[in-house]
Amino acid sequence: MRNFDYKKNDLYCESVAIKDIAKKVGTPFYVYSYKSFTDSYTELAKAFKSIKPLICYSTKANSNIAVLTALVKKGSGLDIVSGGELYRALKAGVKPNKIVYAGVGKTDEEIKFAIQKGILLFNVESAAEVVAINRVATKLKKKASISIRVNPDVSANTHDYITTGKKESKFGIDMDTARALFLDKNRYPYVNMCGIHVHIGSQITTGEPFVRAFRKVMIFVTNLENQGIKIKFLNLGGGLGITYDNEKPQTAAEYASKILPLIKSKKFKVIFEPGRFIAGNAGAFVTQVLYTKKTEAKNFIIVDGAMNDLIRPSLYEAYHDVKPVMKNIKLKSIKSDIVGPICETGDFFAKDRRVPDFQDKDLLAIMSAGAYGFTMASNYNTRPRVCEVMVKGNQFEVIRKRETIEDLVRGEKIPSFLK
Ligand SMILES: *Cc1c(COP(=O)(O)O)cnc(C)c1O
Numbered sequence: 142m143r144n145f146d147y148k149k150n151d152l153y154c155e156s157v158a159i160k161d162i163a164k165k166v167g168t169p170f171y172v173y174s175y176k177s178f179t180d181s182y183t184e185l186a187k188a189f190k191s192i193k194p195l196i197c198y199s200t201k202a203n204s205n206i207a208v209l210t211a212l213v214k215k216g217s218g219l220d221i222v223s224g225g226e227l228y229r230a231l232k233a234g235v236k237p238n239k240i241v242y243a244g245v246g247k248t249d250e251e252i253k254f255a256i257q258k259g260i261l262l263f264n265v266e267s268a269a270e271v272v273a274i275n276r277v278a279t280k281l282k283k284k285a286s287i288s289i290r291v292n293p294d295v296s297a298n299t300h301d302y303i304t305t306g307k308k309e310s311k312f313g314i315d316m317d318t319a320r321a322l323f324l325d326k327n328r329y330p331y332v333n334m335c336g337i338h339v340h341i342g343s344q345i346t347t348g349e350p351f352v353r354a355f356r357k358v359m360i361f362v363t364n365l366e367n368q369g370i371k372i373k374f375l376n377l378g379g380g381l382g383i384t385y386d387n388e389k390p391q392t393a394a395e396y397a398s399k400i401l402p403l404i405k406s407k408k409f410k411v412i413f414e415p416g417r418f419i420a421g422n423a424g425a426f427v428t429q430v431l432y433t434k435k436t437e438a439k440n441f442i443i444v445d446g447a448m449n450d451l452i453r454p455s456l457y458e459a460y461h462d463v464k465p466v467m468k469n470i471k472l473k474s475i476k477s478d479i480v481g482p483i484c485e486t487g488d489f490f491a492k493d494r495r496v497p498d499f500q501d502k503d504l505l506a507i508m509s510a511g512a513y514g515f516t517m518a519s520n521y522n523t524r525p526r527v528c529e530v531m532v533k534g535n536q537f538e539v540i541r542k543r544e545t546i547e548d549l550v551r552g553e554k555i556p557s558f559l560k
Pocket residue numbers: 199201202220222243244340342343344378379380381414415416417418512
């Protein structure tokens with residue numbers, strides 16, 4: 142993880158010792174490197190600079206308004222999947238004409254909000270959604286531009302839960318239905334059907350699934366063009382994988398070298414929607430050891446963070462590296478489970494992992510937690526969501542304060558018939 146390195150025995154984020162952040166904000170917390178977000182964005186932009194794509198960072202990976210603002214200031218657009226994310230995106234100051242909006246279940250209210258704000262494109266996931274957008278746009282007397290999200294029916298060689306481009310998945314529209322929609326586009330006078338969108342899944346570490354999918358899409362587009370349909374936008378989605386353990390994912394430049402030859406004959410405005418690639422290795426989750434427990438069968442390190450804070454290990458059996466925030470060379474290494482306080486056997490960060498024989502109060506960093514970490518947090522077990530901190534150089538600031546128990550019960554009420 143770039144920008145998360147040891148200086149002597151202390152783990153730093155950029156030029157700030159993580160133990161100093163812990164002293165200031167308590168544990169657990171998320172810590173993000175500003176430079177990691179912006180460097181990954183720039184790396185992708187550079188790799189594709191010959192076609193000047195619109196890069197729309199995928200908000201759902203890490204939607205803190207500070208993170209969005211950092212990327213927007215570098216020129217990024219935003220990919221959103223809800224009215225809530227649209228609200229955040231606008232708070233971060235993104236121009237509406239750099240927003241693309243995906244998701245299989247957009248409500249009329251969300252569609253209305255997005256049309257009124259003038260977003261660039263809806264990424265449409267069903268024929269029924271085209272009807273809905275046309276209906277809402279007609280009422281508003283304002284045309285809406287859309288891309289059709291096609292489902293290319295390719296496997297992404299990734300975890301089943303993050304595969305989205307197989308025909309059994311709920312996402313996108315099969316190519317025959319998509320073609321019929323384009324040929325019928327005059328039936329939707331308030332819809333400007335002008336783009337194709339494809340997103341086949343997440344944490345894809347090789348170019349091959351992308352190439353298979355985009356080849357299919359290019360044939361599809363060429364056929365449409367031969368039938369007189371003009372395609373202005375080609376949105377190739379996100380999905381670029383990162384290193385969690387010992388994966389060797391393609392670099393942005395390698396990805397570009399595979400993808401550019403497929404699309405360069407056409408004059409589309411190309412859009413990308415990277416999430417994990419930008420945010421994943423820009424953040425760590427820091428937690429403190431509460432107790433250690435050695436049983437006949439296992440060693441357990443019980444920490445103050447839990448699955449409600451970072452659910453990826455429980456949900457996808459995802460691997461996250463665990464590092465001591467302060468190295469103690471005197472500790473021998475042992476095989477341990479690292480678990481949280483939640484009343485679920487699935488509440489773990491690591492299983493049978495060789496780690497230092499951590500002691501009470503030691504600080505651990507769960508690495509590569511910048512994407513799908515805080516954004517998937519919940520309040521299960523009435524646990525307040527943790528605070529988030531951003532580091533830039535030798536400065537750090539809290540970018541979301543820790544919730545309180547009062548925050549959690551606000552809005553709850555004992556009904557009059559129980560009084
Ligand atoms: C989640 C999502 C992305 C981002 O995926 P990553 O794997 O994080 O890059 C991009 N596009 C759409 C439509 C998504 O749903």
